[in-house]
Amino acid sequence: MQTASKPFYVTTPIYYVNAEPHIGHAYTTIIADTLARFHRLMGTETFFQTGTDEHGEKVVEAANARKLPVREYVDQISGKFRATWDALNISYDNFIRTTDSSHIKVVQAILHKVQEQGDIYFSEYAGHYCYGCERFVLERELVDGKCPDHLVKPTFVKEGNYFFRMSRYQDWLIDHIHRHPEFIRPERYRNEVLSFLKEPLDDLCISRPKARVPWGIPLPFDDNYVTYVWFDALINYLSGLGYPDSPNFAKFWPGCQHLIAKDILKPHGIYWPTMLKAAGLPLYRHLNVHGYWQMGAGKMSKSLGNVVEPLDLVNRYGLDQVRYFFLREMVYGLDAAFSQEALIGRINADLANDLGNLYSRSLAMVLKYRQGQVPAPGSLEPQDQAIQELAQAVWQDYLAFLPALEFHKALMRLWELIGEINRYIVQSEPWQLHKEQKQNRLNTVLYTIVEALRWVAVLLQPIMPTSAAKMLTQLGIPAEPNKGQSLATLAWGGLQPGTTLNRGAALFPRLEVQEAATAAAAGPPPATAPSKPEIDLAAFQQLDLRIGTIIRAERIAKSDKLIKLVVDLGEPRQVVAGIAEYYQPDDLLGKQVLVVVNLKPAKLMGVESHGMLLAAKSAERLVLVSPETPVVPGAPVA
Ligand code: MSP
Numbered sequence: 001m002q003t004a005s006k007p008f009y010v011t012t013p014i015y016y017v018n019a020e021p022h023i024g025h026a027y028t029t030i031i032a033d034t035l036a037r038f039h040r041l042m043g044t045e046t047f048f049q050t051g052t053d054e055h056g057e058k059v060v061e062a063a064n065a066r067k068l069p070v071r072e073y074v075d076q077i078s079g080k081f082r083a084t085w086d087a088l089n090i091s092y093d094n095f096i097r098t099t100d101s102s103h104i105k106v107v108q109a110i111l112h113k114v115q116e117q118g119d120i121y122f123s124e125y126a127g128h129y130c131y132g133c134e135r136f137v138l139e140r141e142l143v144d145g146k147c148p149d150h151l152v153k154p155t156f157v158k159e160g161n162y163f164f165r166m167s168r169y170q171d172w173l174i175d176h177i178h179r180h181p182e183f184i185r186p187e188r189y190r191n192e193v194l195s196f197l198k199e200p201l202d203d204l205c206i207s208r209p210k211a212r213v214p215w216g217i218p219l220p221f222d223d224n225y226v227t228y229v230w231f232d233a234l235i236n237y238l239s240g241l242g243y244p245d246s247p248n249f250a251k252f253w254p255g256c257q258h259l260i261a262k263d264i265l266k267p268h269g270i271y272w273p274t275m276l277k278a279a280g281l282p283l284y285r286h287l288n289v290h291g292y293w294q295m296g297a298g299k300m301s302k303s304l305g306n307v308v309e310p311l312d313l314v315n316r317y318g319l320d321q322v323r324y325f326f327l328r329e330m331v332y333g334l335d336a337a338f339s340q341e342a343l344i345g346r347i348n349a350d351l352a353n354d355l356g357n358l359y360s361r362s363l364a365m366v367l368k369y370r371q372g373q374v375p376a377p378g379s380l381e382p383q384d385q386a387i388q389e390l391a392q393a394v395w396q397d398y399l400a401f402l403p404a405l406e407f408h409k410a411l412m413r414l415w416e417l418i419g420e421i422n423r424y425i426v427q428s429e430p431w432q433l434h435k436e437q438k439q440n441r442l443n444t445v446l447y448t449i450v451e452a453l454r455w456v457a458v459l460l461q462p463i464m465p466t467s468a469a470k471m472l473t474q475l476g477i478p479a480e481p482n483k484g485q486s487l488a489t490l491a492w493g494g495l496q497p498g499t500t501l502n503r504g505a506a507l508f509p510r511l512e513v514q515e516a517a518t519a520a521a522a523g524p525p526p527a528t529a530p531s532k533p534e535i536d537l538a539a540f541q542q543l544d545l546r547i548g549t550i551i552r553a554e555r556i557a558k559s560d561k562l563i564k565l566v567v568d569l570g571e572p573r574q575v576v577a578g579i580a581e582y583y584q585p586d587d588l589l590g591k592q593v594l595v596v597v598n599l600k601p602a603k604l605m606g607v608e609s610h611g612m613l614l615a616a617k618s619a620e621r622l623v624l625v626s627p628e629t630p631v632v633p634g635a636p637v638a
Contacts, residue, residue: 008039008046009252013260014053014096014236017077018062021084023338024261024293026310027326031290031407032259033090034327037462038402040091041487047252049240050085051096052078055216056134056229057208070215074099084310088319089465096240098217098232106239107232108220110279111206115221119165119278125205128154134229136205149263162207162225169274170201176273182286184269185405186333189262189289193269204271206231234272237284256284265289288405291335308338320464321347321508327407327463331584339621344511351508353628354418355456362425362449363474363503369434369442374476376497377447378440383424384448388492390420391455395490398459407463412590414459419630421452450475451495458485467507476501544598545614545637547627548573553585559605563588567595567611570634576609582622594625594637 012032015025029050036048054074063073074097082095096103114120127136132150136157146153174197177183177190184190207225208216216226237256241249260268265287273283295308314322325343328350330336366372377384394417401410424445433442457471461484472485476499548567556562561578563585575595594614601610614625627635 005042005044007251007255008036008044009241009256010035010039010046010048011237011240011256011258012050013258013264014051014098014233015081016053016056016058017074017081018058020077021081021310023308023310023313025081026084026088026322027293027330028259028261028290029085029090030088030323030326031332031405033088033092034323034407034462035257035259035403036091036093037465037484038487041461041484042399043486043488045251047094047241047248048092049094049096049237050081050090050092051094051236051240052081052098053229053233053236054078054097054099055226055232057131057213057215058134060213060215061131071099087311088314094240096236098236100239102242103236103239104217106243107217107227107235109244110235110238110275111220111227111231113280114164114275114278117278117280119168120162120206121165121203122160122162124158124160125163126156126158129157130154138202159209159212161205161209162219162222163203164206164231164275164278166204166271166274167201169277170197172277173197173270173273176283183283184265184287184289186289188333189265189269189287192262192265196266196270201270204228204231230267230271231275234267234275237272238281254282254285257286257288258284259288259290261290261292263292288332290330290332290405293330293338294335295338313343317343317347317511318508320467321351324351324411324464328411329408331408331586332405334584336584337582337621341621345623347508348510349626349628350415352506352510354415354422356506356508356510358418358422358425359453359471359474359507360503362421362453363501365430366446366450366501367503369430370446372501372503374450374495374497374499374501375443375446377444380444383427384444387420387424387448387452390417391452391492395455395459399487402462408587411463414456416590417452418456421449421456423630424452425449447495447497450501451492454495455490458487458490461485461487470504470507474502474504475499542598543596546595546597547592547631547633547635547637548595549633550588550591550593553588555580555585556605556607562605562607564607565613567593567613568633569595569597569611570632573597573610574608575611575613576604576607577613577615578604579613579615579622579624583624591624592626592630592633594627 010032012028015021032048032050036046039046059074060070063070066073068076078097085092111120125136128139128142129135130137130147130150130152132147132152137147137154141148142154174194177194181190184193206228207219208228210218210224210226213226216229217232219225219227237258238249238253241252243249258268268287276283322343325346328346329342366374394413397413398410401407401413428445430442430445433445453471454475454477457468457475460471461468469484475495477485546569548569550565551568551572552566554564556564556576559580561580563577563580563583565575565577565588566572567575596612596614599612601608603609616623616625
């Protein structure tokens with residue numbers, strides 16, 4: 001398997017200090033942390049940077065609102081971000097602040113370079129200024145005369161300013177994006193930038209008069225002006241590496257990958273590459289753009305008053321539980337709905353039930369039948385071989401999915417292995433082998449189980465670092481401080497026979513219904529459906545209910561609600577379900593569902609549906625009904 005590769009540099013946006021950290025910020029930061037840990041565990045030299053964006057009008061306004069000197073205010077909020085990331089065990093290598101003197105020097109040096117290059121000029125400008133966006137917005141960007149992001153009417157402002165000749169680089173940028181299809185990913189955001197670039201690109205206003213905005217980095221060539229906050233902020237990605245002279249800059253800049261949400265696609269997809277080009281610098285490697293966590297109808301944001309604080313969430317549910325949920329629930333690039341109900345559902349089903357129970361049950365068997373010592377395996381039977389082969393295949397897919405930001409797929413694949421280990425236990429019946437004194441066979445089965453669990457633990461390290469370390473400790477593998485088990489060199493047989501296991505506390509305690517109910521009560525109470533008239537057993541028995549596995553899922557064009565599925569019910573079956581508002585097609589793959597199979601076929605939007613999925617309506621959500629543990633596709637339900 002692949003070993004050390006080119007150095008990897010990952011960044012989060014630097015967050016504005018006009019608001020406190022919320023789970024939207026935590027999501028991007030946790031993704032960055034996962035990627036940083038992944039690359040370190042692959043043996044790649046890694047640098048991970050996050051930080052705070054501290055200049056601009058909004059910050060001054062926020063400080064004034066709290067009656068604090070700006071400096072004191074930015075120190076306070078920046079400190080909160082840092083403390084939050086520390087509490088969330090974020091393994092950043094550098095926390096940058098745009099008020100750091102080293103950053104200020106680099107911004108001024110870049111401004112000099114771009115000016116020398118002839119790409120900065122002075123001009124009068126009059127236009128619609130959105131204070132929320134801190135930029136002039138174009139007439140065509142407004143919706144009903146208002147900024148669509150901040151829902152306020154922009155102010156008409158006329159002033160002399162400095163401009164960056166961004167328009168000059170339009171054709172070059174289009175060409176670069178075409179030649180490097182992975183420059184902006186996923187593809188929908190690359191297309192968004194390209195479609196934006198179909199319109200003539202304006203030059204970028206990069207200054208603000210000091211008289212109006214005193215809190216900013218002075219322009220090196222005109223002291224009456226400060227630098228526009230985006231021109232200042234984007235440069236953090238260079239200054240944090242010690243540009244221009246630090247060895248870190250030479251080492252890490254070529255492998256730079258930015259993580260952002262779609263709100264800041266334009267500055268990162270257009271301003272930033274053109275700024276780099278004008279400054280004579282190579283471009284970043286990938287811009288990885290994700291969607292929003294939605295709360296009810298809208299994006300989570302302070303102005304909408306629907307913010308969830310990351311520390312509250314983590315204190316309540318556990319850090320790794322929240323990390324798992326973030327990565328499993330959101331398809332990178334698409335929006336996802338955040339709800340505590342969904343979080344509790346994942347914790348109980350995937351973590352407490354599938355993984356946690358498997359771990360404790362397996363360790364308990366080794367304790368009971370082999371006094372806690374890993375036995376040496378005997379000769380292998382096909383089902384043992386199958387587990388090894390699946391572990392290998394899952395590992396390879398996992399290593400491909402994670403750096404491609406397909407976190408949900410990586411986890412779905414890993415949970416296939418977990419499901420298969422569970423099935424292997426049921427089929428091999430270690431308790432029976434023990435009863436019948438089939439010692440050799442029992443040794444092989446127990447070894448196969450705990451070795452497969454070691455693979456699960458090793459693979460989970462970047463996503464759930466604390467729990468993975470606990471699992472490894474329980475498997476008798478000593479934790480090396482600040483270092484985990486390499487992901488690149490997994491080989492079957494790594495767990496040494498004779499190793500003593502340490503059974504610890506439950507990894508993921510199941511959330512009590514009471515707790516789940518209280519948390520769910522945060523959302524609107526579920527409407528109680530009126531009861532239907534009683535039926536007799538014979539009427540119920542007319543229903544043919546079966547469990548199936550979704551093997552294909554795609555949206556039906558022109559419908560917001562419908563998804564066309566192929567469900568494996570022992571044989572493939574096409575079913576159309578009205579679940580597109582609640583599930584992404586990708587998310588459904590591999591999911592087991594309850595299907596009414598003897599419903600007369602019907603056509604929905606012209607597409608034939610042969611059966612119906614059952615789902616629960618709960619609060620605002622629709623939740624598909626699935627079996628507690630995986631069963632053979634086609635299994636009847638009675
Ligand atoms: N300061 C600028 C970024 C400058 S980078 C050179 C900024 N700051 S921000 O505080 O508004 O952070 C925006 C980022 O926070 C998003 O791009 C995303 O990474 C994260 N998120 C904020 N709200 C979010 C959601 N509701 N959902 C997902 N991510 C969210 O823009």
